[in-house]
Amino acid sequence: MPAVSRVELYAAIRRDARGGMSMRKIARMHGVGYHTVKDALGSAWPQKRKVYAHRGTKLEPFKQAIDTMLRADLDAPRKQRHTVTRLYRRLIDEHGMSDVSYALVQRYVKHRRPEIATAMGRMPAKVFIPQTHRPGEEAEVDFGDIAIRLRGELVTCYLFCYRMSFSGKAVHRASLSAGQEAFFEGHLHALRVLGGVPTGHVRYDNLKSAVAQILGFTRARVEAERWTAFRSHLDLTAWYCQPGIEGAHEKGGVEGQIGWFRRNRLVPIPEVNSITELNALIDEWDAADDQRRIGTRAHSIGQAFALEKPLLKPLPAESFETGRWFTPRVDRYAQITVRTNRYSVPVRMIGRQVRVLLHASDLVVYDGRVEVARHERLLAKGGSRLDLDHYLEGLLRKPGALPGATALEQARAAGRFTPVHDAWWSAARKAHGDQSGTRALIEVLLLHRHLAHEQLVAGLAAALKAGALTADAVALEARKIGDTQPSTAAPLTGYATTDAISSLTARRLTHLPPDNRALPSVAAYDLLLKHPRFQEGS
Structure with missing residues (x-):
């Protein structure tokens, strides 16, 4: 129930009194004293409460001395003005202050120092001026x-x-x-x-x-x-x-x-x-x-x-490159270092200097004018972001390095190397041995450059179910799935999109440039038939 104001209380008391209710009953009903009822009957508007004089604290005798020290600080160098601690010690040593807490002095100085400075014209009070902004200017x-x-x-x-x-x-x-x-x-x-x-x-x-x-x-x-x-x-x-x-x-x-x-x-x-x-x-x-x-x-x-x-002023027609260029050299781990973080590039770039364009959220690596790698920028310092695809040519020569490769762990964490890959790999190693089975997996991973990820994973699952543990078999199964259920994934950069193709040879031929030459003709050979030498022989 909301609190009743004194004006409403007085109005209720006066209404009950006009109804013939006694003062004692009114006081009991409203929970107030006799004098409150008497005041309400005397005036419809409550009188102002009596203001009592402020009771001083134990700091009162020393306030003048504090003000004097604070005024002196206005003319002192900034680094040689009173701190609250120094001021407190002076009050004890020079003015005999005792039984006054440090916190009481600190609170007084906190509000009194800016008051004195403002009164002396040294520090104006904080004022916020309303502003009006014109259209299109700021x-x-x-x-x-x-x-x-x-x-x-x-x-x-x-x-x-x-x-x-x-x-x-x-x-x-x-x-x-x-x-x-x-x-x-x-x-x-x-x-x-x-x-x-x-x-x-x-x-x-x-x-x-x-x-x-x-x-x-x-x-x-x-x-x-x-x-x-x-x-x-x-x-x-x-x-x-x-x-x-x-x-x-x-x-x-x-x-x-x-x-x-x-x-x-x-x-x-x-x-x-x-x-x-x-x-x-x-x-x-x-x-x-x-x-x-x-x-x-x-x-x-x-x-x-x-x-x-x-x-608004029009935008300039020419562009401005917002990224920052770097020219790091690729180390023996096929990595470059940009802003304390390491990023992978294809192993063929080892020992070469590349150009890196660093953006706010990603970076692009160029070999001359050709883009060779693109990575999402790392948040923390001292991290690494490795793409397993960049190491596949090197892993073909060193298949034993794949199980412990950092790039493989990052591919697993990102979901690019799926449990289906692991299952097929295990089956291939069991059937062909560790080295040959791992090399077969690497050949499968190379297919990611030509086939959509979802399509290849489905091909791996189909090949595993059929017991086909070679890269060619996986490619064939993935092609069949792609022909019957075209992938909705975006095509990989550098490869043209194609319609359903019924053979691997035809699929490879789609990447060749079109042949615009005229069809061959044997008309010139027909002219030889009219030569006398051929007619004599007949």
């Missing part, structure tokens, strides 16, 4: 940490947010890194979605992707060279906030947006198989966000953005 950028379940594992990745200040329209992008590559990719994605660049400035904190050095207590910054080139490419003007918590208030819109996005879009924690899948979800959420209204605004986010979109 935006804010920030990164935030988010948790997701990536292939069943709980990991922490990073959310880039670009928010227009006028409309509140925000574009988000998730990545496995918060480095400069993710910073650039987030900008390009956001500006493509928005369709232009703000005509004014974009607010940033002092993240390392953009700022190399903060110059004193000013807003001047030494920028990272690639960031300066990227800004120039987009014709984007940067405005840097103050360091620390004060700077967070200067871009409060994007700070609040990231918190709102976490609470409303990432609860419960999303489960995805890749960052690409997560970003597809984020794009859908951003599009749906256009229907939302912020606070008490009269227009939705989409309606407000429609006003400022025509005012």
